[in-house]
Structure formats: C-alpha cells, structure tokens
Amino acid sequence: MPDIEIHTTGRAGRITLTRPKSLNALSYDMCMAIDTAMRNWREDESVDLIILDAVGDKAFCAGGDIAELYDTGCKGDFAYGQTFWRDEYRLNALIFEYPKPVVSFLQGFTMGGGVGIGCHGSHRIVCETSQIALPECSIGLVPDVGGSLMLALAPGRLGEYLGTTGHRMGPADAIYAGFADHFIPIEEWPGLIELLEASGSTDLLVEHSQTPPTGKLEKVQAEIDVLFNGEGLNDILNALRFSETPFSDAAQKLMGRNSPLSVACTIEMIHRLKALDLSIRKALEMEYRFTARAMEHGDFLEGIRAQIIDKDRSPNWRHHGKPVPAVDISAMLRPLGSVALTFEED
DSSP states (O other), rough: TTTTTEETTTTTEEEEEOGGTTTTTHHHHHHHHHHHHHHHHHHHTTEEEEEEEEESSSSEEEOOOOOOHHHHHHOOHHHHHHHHHHHHHHHHHHHHHHHHOOEEEOOOOOTTTHHHHHHSSSEEEEOOEEEEOOOOOGGTTSSOOTTHHHHSSTTTTTHHHHHHHOOOOOHHHHHHHHOOOOOOOGGGGHHHHHHHHOOOSSSHHHHHOOOOOOOGGGGHHHHHHHHHHHHSSHHHHHHHHHOOHHHHHHHHHHHHHHHHHHHHHHHHHHHHHHOOOOOOOOHHHHHHHHHHHHHSSSSSHHHHIIIIIIIOOOOOOOTTSSSSOOOHHHHOOOSOGGGOOEEEEE
C-alpha cells in the first residue's frame, strides 16, 4: 500500500511509514497492515527482529489520521471510531508483548498513535530532533494507545504532568521518562539499520548509544512531585495557582488549553493504574472505556473542530470554566460490559 512499506531484509522484518507530507499519520489500514505483518513474523524463524522507521525529517508519526474519525462522528456514526480504536489498541498490545526485539527509530514528532507503535517496543531510538508527547487532552481525548501505562510508570508525578499538559519531550527527557532507550545521532541510523538487518542482533545498539543533550524534566522533578500530587484535577489546579512560579504558570497555561473532562479523566486513569494494575491490557481496556464514549459524551468532536477543522483554537468544552463533577469522570470510565475491549488470542 502507498502509505507504508513492509518487507523483510536479511534477518529483519521492516516496517516503514511513508506519508511524510502527513507527518506519517496512522490510518486504519496502516494499523491493520502492521498488525498482520507482525503476527506473521512472530512465527517466522527467518525473522530475528522487527525494525520500525519512517520517511521524512519532521516526524516518525505525529498521531492517528483523525479526518475519517471526525467525518463519521459528525454524522452520528460512532462505530467507525470505536472499531479504529479497538483494533489499534490490540496492535499496541501486540507490540508491547512481542516475543522478538522491536527496534523503533523515532525522529521528529512521535505523538499519540506514533507513541503507540513506536514506544512499546524493546529498543526505542531517539536522536537530536526527537520530540515525544501525548497531547490528546487538547482534542478531547485522553492519552491512549497504552500511553496511560507509560505515564503511570514514569518517575514520581511526572506522568500526571506529561498527560495533562501534553509537554513535548526531547531525547534526554524521553529517556528519563521511560519513553525511549538510546540516543543515537540520526546520521548514524542508515548504517545502523543495515547492520541490524544483516546481523539480526540488537547488541550493537548499546555500542552506538551516546549521551543526549541535557534535558529539562529531571531538574524540575521535585517541583512536579509537589504540584501534581493531588487526588484530582481541582487539587492540582489549586496547587499550581498558589505556587506562582514560572514552571507552575507555564503548566497552567498548557493545561488551560485542554478539555477539563479529558484532563480529569487522565489523572483518574493514571491513579487507578498505579493503585490496581500496571499492565498494558488493563491500561488499554480503561482507555477504550473513554474513547468509545468520546464522540457522543466527551469533547472529541469539538476538540477536532477547534484544532483541525476551523482552527479557531477556541473549543467550547463541556466543563469550560467550571469543576468536573466526579460523576462525569465515573461515567466516562465505567466498564463497557459486553462491548468492552478484549484481546483475541491467535
């Protein structure tokens, strides 16, 4: 298919995203092509590892292709989005649980759906241009594609900060937060990929790994742990307001652009995962509770309208300027019963 190249070279299964003009945004068909290839290679003894990369300098993958989601949702068809998210989440779990090494090369933007395919593998490579983020709250979703688990596993309260603000991480911060493993300058990637294909071994990644430019998050970790330690959104907002530091002011500005319902549910999801079950399947199942309802009962369609369609950057959020009631959070995250996300075993 024109948007993705899938083949084997040497000992490697190769998956390359080829939509640079669209920042390699993931379509449903692309997700399904990746899913099929990885299931086939899982049992193929001639394939020792999987390599995920992308064409273009600007992005590995800046997210999911949301045009079809918006068009169908505006017509009252919520089934297409539910199918998209369900099958995408199953792919995310497949990558996370894959029995063979999965090496991803994450240049430029890796956001949303790009995190789901690029940051769950065993060896995640970043370079000097890498920017990784989960900005879903800005469009009325929550950090999904397994992102809620990564946020729950981040040091201290860093996950609450990253999930509610959509902060973009450079290479050092991505490694610190647990979204990446190795910093390797991008000029070395073509030769490195050839070595991986020929050898089928990931041992050489450590040999090529370098120290990235200094990051920012570790320096503000203590402040994040204090400000984002609240039980819910209102607690965190109060802490930020009373802090009156440059960091707290910047955090409030970032959060102020986002859907209050999405932010409140993000905090709740992270807290539930930390308290109950730090597993990829539990994270994805809980994310799907939200996304399956996001068009009809959340802010998703309004968020897309404001950010992508009309581009007025003035979304009319359901809870704009007022607290998010606990009952509304519970309604978005309650179990889905017979239509809950399941993981089919082949």
